[in-house]
């Protein structure tokens with residue numbers, strides 16, 4: 001980056017500088033800028049000392065401005081600066097280091113205005129203060145919009161990470177996140193909460209006989225039975241392997257048993273399709289039902305449902321136990 005002239009000895013006009021456009025007295029502003037250096041940057045050359053609190057106004061060419069490269073907080077945002085536009089205003093105003101890294105995209109000419117001169121210009125010319133306010137408010141709006149987009153994207157990925165890829169049911173991470181809250185809500189409002197633990201029967205044999213791919217298909221069919229038979233306020237979770245769980249807020253154990261009976265019946269008649277869409281033998285599942293008791297926490301509730309499931313297996317599978 002080398003100095004090729006000053007603003008006063010160049011042919012550039014105040015009207016070429018966006019921040020100073022529409023000034024009442026261009027001549028006075030030009031006088032103040034007269035000694036400011038104009039630097040030449042070759043393509044790919046970076047602005048040296050760009051962290052200093054200075055205003056850089058692009059006169060010719062194009063610059064790339066990458067955000068926060070020095071703090072390790074770079075978020076990959078790179079903007080392109082075109083002639084007339086500037087960078088560094090914020091660091092001049094808050095007297096903090098400029099955290100953007102500035103590189104020429106092609107041969108470019110840049111006017112460098114030191115911070116104290118920018119303050120002098122603000123004192124002398126209302127137009128700079130007005131244009132600066134407008135520019136900063138535009139940037140704040142753009143930054144807010146970007147933040148909102150990122151928050152939405154973050155929420156999308158958070159939700160995605162809570163869904164089981166094979167079955168589309170909620171996964172264990174979701175359960176760990178939500179069950180304690182659901183239990184606290186139920187305790188707090190004295191409302192019932194029931195949980196059904198579900199395990200496919202002889203699933204190892206199913207896999208061994210028909211293959212793992214058909215086994216996956218069976219898991220999907222089982223998940224479809226659950227999600228298709230529940231109210232919108234109920235939740236179906238893949239607890240792990242071939243174990244699933246249904247959470248029924250505001251539901252007593254009596255009603256939960258009838259829901260489990262319905263699910264058991266539907267599971268029995270669900271179709272599982274294998275290769276060439278040929279139907280495979282039906283699957284069955286065992287169901288353990290538990291209702292939240294006073295003072296019970298999530299581990300205790302799950303353990304109670306697990307014990308009931310164990311009884312359903314013991315009693316011959318393909319059934320509901322409490």
Ligand SMILES: Nc1nc2c(ncn2[C@@H]2O[C@H](COP(=O)(O)OP(=O)(O)OP(=O)(O)O)[C@@H](O)[C@H]2O)c(=O)[nH]1
Nearest residue numbers: 199200201202203204205207212213215216241242
């Ligand atoms: N295809 C497939 N199989 C799975 C998946 N997760 C777990 N399994 C299988 O599920 C089977 C569970 O077997 P076991 O725990 O022995 O139980 P089971 O054969 O169902 O017997 P019971 O529960 O006593 O009726 C194992 O063979 C696992 O490999 C999966 O994502 N896909």
